Amino acid sequence: MFFLINYIEYQLKKSPVLFLLGIALSVRLYNINSPIIGIHSWRQADTAAMARNFYENGFNLFYPQIDWGGNSPGYCETEFPIYSFIVSIFYKFFGVHELFGRLISVTFSLFTIFFLYQLIRTYFNDATAFWSCLWFSILPVSIYYSRTFQPESMLLMCSVGGIYYFNKWLESQKLHLLCISALFVSLACLIKVLPIIYVGLPLLFLAYHKFSHKIFTKIYLWLYSLFIIITVALWYYHAHQIFLEYGNTFGFWGGSSDRYKYDLILKSNFWLQISFRTIVRQFAVLMFPIFIAGLLMKRKTQQEYLFDIWLLSVVLTWILAPTTSLVHEYYQLPFMLPGVVFIGKFFSKYFNKNHQGKNIKKFLAICLSLSILTSFTIYSIDYMSKERANKSKVFQLAEIVKDKIPSDTLTIFTTGGDPTLLYLSHRKGWMINPRDLNEEYIMSKIQLGADYLVGSFDFIQSYKSSLDDMQKNRINTVLSKYPNILHDDSFFIAHLK
Structure with a gap:
């Protein structure tokens, strides 16, 4: 423990930024x-699908394509897909591999x-900056x-970069x-709309602190704000x-969107879940x-x-x-x-050689060591354990689909709103929840070119592990009417002749 502490203190003096990076x-x-x-994975699958579709179907930044558009081209209303577009450029030179998307995210996080x-x-001071960035x-x-x-990694970079510049x-x-700040903030708001609030208010605070009531007379601030607002408005109008x-x-606007159920904020469960994530996953318990x-x-x-x-x-x-925010x-x-x-x-303030309180330094040293251990434990259990391909039913079924279904066919996937299986299978088609599956739906998709029905009895979305009896019965009723390429306790593939 003390070796670790001495090493950190040494790096704080020698090369803090290089050590942190x-x-x-x-x-x-x-x-x-x-x-x-x-x-x-469903959020990552959509992002990765857009990158792959840019690479395969032409690098048109203004027309992002998803895999679940059925027989349509799959053009979709979404946030500005600059991240997927950057990844697709790497695909052009090195081929399609998720590694490049992850490495680009890592690079943005370092910035x-x-x-x-x-x-x-x-x-x-440097010490506060060091400890903040270490955590x-x-x-x-x-x-x-x-x-x-x-x-998300690019979003955070643009948010901090915008405020910094x-x-x-x-x-x-x-x-x-x-101008650099305007570019960063515009990108942040194009990637997600909400930075208008959590980046805009800090910027407003800084500007008011500098100019006070004269803030509204500064032409450059007006141009800065108009550039951001117009850029964001143009994209979302186009989308x-x-x-x-x-x-x-992806359901940004209108009555069909479920993003704005404000009765949630009056329920204790909303704040309990967010508090739990904040305490455990963001601050690893001891740092809270x-x-x-x-x-x-x-x-x-x-x-x-600020x-x-x-x-x-x-x-x-x-x-x-x-x-x-809850989901x-x-x-x-x-x-x-x-x-x-x-x-x-x-x-x-308290973890430095000049501070006289030895007990609090010992306490912080223990917290430091335990928090690092706790952080990596939470990371391993809550996150990395879910990324084992040999234990993923979704990954296993995707490999089967790639082997048994031609790549140029359209498929119905019983995965609700989760496109992970489509992406991993490298197939296109439709998604439906098993509770909504019936012969009428199947026939309507056959008329649009659907060739196969694929799914699992073990999962719907990758984050929902099982189906109830009603959902299984619906699937089996449909499967009984078509030739089954695969039908066991876990997976099914039907040829919709």
């Missing part, structure tokens, strides 16, 4: 070759740590979503810094036109009390309140999009960016 890289490279399975370090040291590098949620095949512009008034023409969407202690520490300057505003802004987005834990991920700052403040 080295630690972050090493933990993120573990199992980097994993296929698209495990936690939130996130660099920008976060530079931003924190602006308001505090961002090794806490479970941060590690996992920094190497998944989805744009905006602050640099306020200090120097150099116009190119404001909605894709939905109107092709009918495929340290986070609270840092939150209660006195602010030395008004500018330090991180309070940032923190509250993220919480506000949970309330504004409650269903999304998708990566919507809590931006909380880590300002959250680790308060841990860093506490360690910086």
